Amino acid sequence: AQSVTQLDSQVPVFEEAPVELRCNYSSSVSVYLFWYVQYPNQGLQLLLKYLSGSTLVKGINGFEAEFNKSQTSFHLRKPSVHISDTAEYFCAVSSYNFNKFYFGSGTKLNVKP
């Protein structure tokens, strides 16, 4: 079975500052990794995904994430955040052989002016 841990429930940051949202996973098999964003009162949107190949993946809205197999991590980063990035961010894992996602508990990113 897989599981996902998001270490920070809330991350406050000032506008134009860099941010990193942490995600660790556990799995006995190879996995696919995802980051989703949920804006207030909306559904989840896919930000980016790691399937294979380059460990640094780029997504929408200037976000990127790096897959680190030895540390079983998939941290999300943005070099300069905007007020509009305020949202809940979810890390998720899916195994190659089972069509099911496991989500982390979410990290609320609060960008202040």
Place this chain on the structure above:
Amino acid sequence: DTAVSQTPKYLVTQMGNDKSIKCEQNLGHDTMYWYKQDSKKFLKIMFSYNNKELIINETVPNRFSPKSPDKAHLNLHINSLELGDSAVYFCASSQAGQHNYGYTFGSGTRLTVV
């Protein structure tokens, strides 16, 4: 055109009532899901259907009954609603064998049981 649409968006009802939430996707996907998001934002899968067949049924009370009349629709019926059922329910869809591309989510149904 909304890819995954859920109705209603908000639902307020009394304990003991029976209610349904509907979900439709126009993406041509063959797999649909129901997720429950609790007050702490934790997302947990409830059900998954592939081509109208139930393939995932997590430990959900049998008061919850999904129904898939065709692969574009997955409805959720809840009997004898309880206070603890209050949550946001998300429908999602994907294409089997292509789950590595992620899910497409609906915008959610906020259920409040009073």
